[in-house]
Amino acid sequence: MQASDTITHLPQVTEPRNPGMDLNMDWVMSARANTSAIERRAASLPGRRSVKKEYQAAWLCRAVSCIDLTTLAGDDTGGRVARLCAKARQPVRGDILQALDMTGLTVGAVCVYHDMVAPARAALTGSGIPVAAVSTGFPAGLSPFHLRVAEIGESVKAGAEEIDIVISRRHVLTGNWQALYDEMRAFRTACGDAHVKAILATGELGTLRNVARASLVCMMAGADFIKTSTGKEGVNATLPVTLVMLRAIRAYHARTGFRVGYKPAGGISKAKDALVYLSMIKEELGDRWLRPDLFRFGASSLLGDIERQLEHHVTGGYSAKWRHPVG
Template sequence: MTEAQTTQTHLPQTTDPRNPGMPLDMDMVMRRTANRSAIERRAATLPGRRTLKKDHQAAWLARAISCIDLTTLAGDDTPGRVARLCAKARQPVRADLLAALGLDGLTVGAVCVYHDMIAPAVSALAGTNIPVAAVSTGFPAGLSPFGLRVAEIGESVSAGAREIDIVISRRKVLTGDWQGLYDEVKTFREACGDAHIKAILATGELGTLQNVARASMVCMMAGADFIKTSTGKESVNATLPVSLVMMRAIRDYHGETGCRVGYKPAGGISRAKDALVYLSLVKDELGDRWLRPDLFRFGASSLLGDIERQLEHHVTGAYSASWRHAIG
């Protein structure tokens, strides 16, 4: 693996100015449509379009690792479990494999936890450039009182979270209340201060791809630094058709404003080969600049274990059992 490939897999997180948002432009929002049959046909071709082998595949898998938000969002999370997850975030692949690949220093993009686990995560990641992301605003349903949702953001930022994953009110999308959605996300953005805001659309609950397209645009207008597919708690999470719609909204927003907004598919992405498909879609639709952790993340946990297993096969020529690559 070349020195250039190695350098590009590392952080820092942010190199572009943040998206400042813009006034709500309803003409721009309502122009967003979605031809479902065409989108699904395009998505169906994606898994067979690119074939990556040997060193090229290993390099892309290393890039995928650098873009993972390593996540634990379980009701029985403990400081010890979070500390183990953070140790995996600091060294996501066995040291001997990293040395063989020439990737010493590779880390994941962030660690994502509930509010109560921010302090243990910040402590475990001290001395690294790995940010802690916290889910907020009544995650996962977003149905708690609005003032409490705003206050929750402030508490998480004060506790040390550098990224806040907020959930939008799905009912505002389903009823076409675009002004209400814009005002909500704009208020959340202001409450985040210097912390980056990822707007979770919960696309599996929005009804149509057109709603996904319009909600994506409104959230970006309100100042979202990332738009994200899912909480991981819905019955349908990240899919390729939804990803295609959201990436094209990002591309159009960039064309209109010059601002780059990040993308995060989350939920159900657990295999290395699926990660490669998503990376290839990002490359095709948004370009190489988005293949960095400041503009692309996977919301995942078990994905890392499968990628490590594939990298071990690349180095040794043998597959190991999945239990040998525990996440935490």
Template sequence: MSNIHRIGDAPSAHSARNPGVPFDQAWVEAVRVNLSAVERRTSTLGARRSVKKDWQAAWLLRAVTCIDLTTLAGDDTPGRVERLCAKARQPIAPEMLAQLGVPHLTVGAVCVYHEMVETAVRALEGTDIPVAAVSTGFPAGLSPLSTRLAEIEASVAAGAREIDIVISRRHVLTGDWQALYDEVRAYREACGPAHVKTILATGELGSIEKVGKASMVCMMAGADFIKTSTGMEGVNATLPVGLVMCRQIRDYQERTGQKIGFKPAGGIAQAKVALNWLALMKEELGDDWLKPDLFRFGASRLLGDIERQLEHFLTGRYSATHRHALG
């Protein structure tokens, strides 16, 4: 199990901030996407990158360290959030970790609404697990700008170290890239020391080329992460949009030297799907994007399936799903 031993504790959850660059309309307009090539590239990913046995267990443990463990329900209670934070502290049963030869690991972050930020911060005291708050009128982003900015500031004051903002889709749909840049720049300023993750809601942007352009504008404006979805659109994280966003991250790094994080979110509930995303990161961006400072899963159900797969690896048997509840 030497491959598993390489996991260890999760690295620091935060890399250097992205200062952004001045808005460049020509750079945005130069973004082009060949949809058929993108679909062909991603359709073969699972067949080309197949990890088995102890390698698979190691990759799944790494996936755990990259999860933003999330609860965004209207019936959230302090008790539910506290249980989720307890799971974030100990996502895999200690006896399983002992068998795998891994001393300890945690998830990448806990993601909640503003109302539950203080509860999560208290529950995670003594750890380095950051609290992420969804903000700016999540999920639609249609509240007044002053309200959206105040919401960011309130969550940072309550202890959130990451803010997941939603962009105004209308700016993308109408091609008003300067307005999108100005909006995200204002969000970044309101975040202060907290990292900003920009949610594109890719399923609502009209075309995959607009996904590429919006990704670039958000990074130019200072986004530390770009994120596919709120998880509440009709279409959420897909490998084709993930590939397009990763290519923009690579282009931005080549031009500025700045590494930007990536977060697929919505509908990622199976371990085998998580492995495909990790393979995409490794192939397109490299090993640095296999760690939580540059890669996260936005997920609420993924952890349970990963636990089931790890138990199968250790015992040869699948356990019942209810044995791996999150809260």
């Protein structure tokens, strides 16, 4: 069976979209985070969970299918994006995929700035790989509100099927949950049929309790995914933050019946780290979330290390990093 027969991308393929709900302040304010217990649980996972040999190769292929292959540089060009999209279509060298019986494996999406949406769309024609655009004044989210909403509309018009928005951190830091809800709701409406990933910038939210509450508010406002970071903060995705966000997703699903996706971003560059995140997803949310319609890695350098590990599994030897270019 080819990978393309089993992998789905956009959430609407298999899951009803999260429509959101009215802001429930009692639920939001009841959210707590036991920091010491969370840190102990997160620290224990890398040492307790490991997979080897063909099982590790299978898990790494799943990780590849969940990568949002990303370029967010000021010197991005159409040529660079085209090269990235070629890598998205065939993220692992052909002979390795053939040996693993994974012909047809692709990444989850390609993520770019608005100006690169059209080149990415052209390069991905016929692939089934969606284009995600960062929006709303990424990464700081401090441009005028009407311009942030308009930016979403322009990216959707250009063909982006997923929009990664950034929230206003000040709403979280000041406890203005109604303002955060209203902002997120407006962003969701502006996205229309495009799916929206809410970037919490967790490294700038101060406490894990704030992360829990912001996660709930964004889901109540209709977020299809909640995402840790822009990748531009001093602290990006971490296991403690991931645990808090996954448990918020689990609580939301238990109460509403709607599944919301999760995306850690920034600082995940090693295959072994990807395996730890997948293990946590499996333990906290179950196998259903181990698919690209509900889980993504915001990463690019991660792919190179995974490809090296898969080559080692097939050939028994490691190759130089430069033999596995990303873009």
